[in-house]
Amino acid sequence: MATITLKVAGMKCGGCETQVQEAVKALAGVNSARASHRAGSVEIEYDPGQASLDAIRKAVQDKGYSVE
Numbered sequence: 001m002a003t004i005t006l007k008v009a010g011m012k013c014g015g016c017e018t019q020v021q022e023a024v025k026a027l028a029g030v031n032s033a034r035a036s037h038r039a040g041s042v043e044i045e046y047d048p049g050q051a052s053l054d055a056i057r058k059a060v061q062d063k064g065y066s067v068e
């Protein structure tokens with residue numbers, strides 16, 4: 001397992017956090033995701049052999065948020 005923190009712009013409330021978390025957790029190989037709109041980030045624990053960083057970024061972007 002690896003842990004990364006991605007900077008995510010556009011989250012404004014707990015609902016946004018949930019959307020980002022659910023989108024990321026839906027990917028195979030993602031163990032957990034914890035988003036914070038205050039910090040503007042999401043901390044993700046994942047298996048790099050199963051989930052790619054590109055796929056994680058895309059899942060967040062598909063929800064309408066931008067990833068640094």
Ligand SMILES: [Cu+2]
Pocket residue numbers: 011012013014015016017
């Ligand atoms: Cu929101």
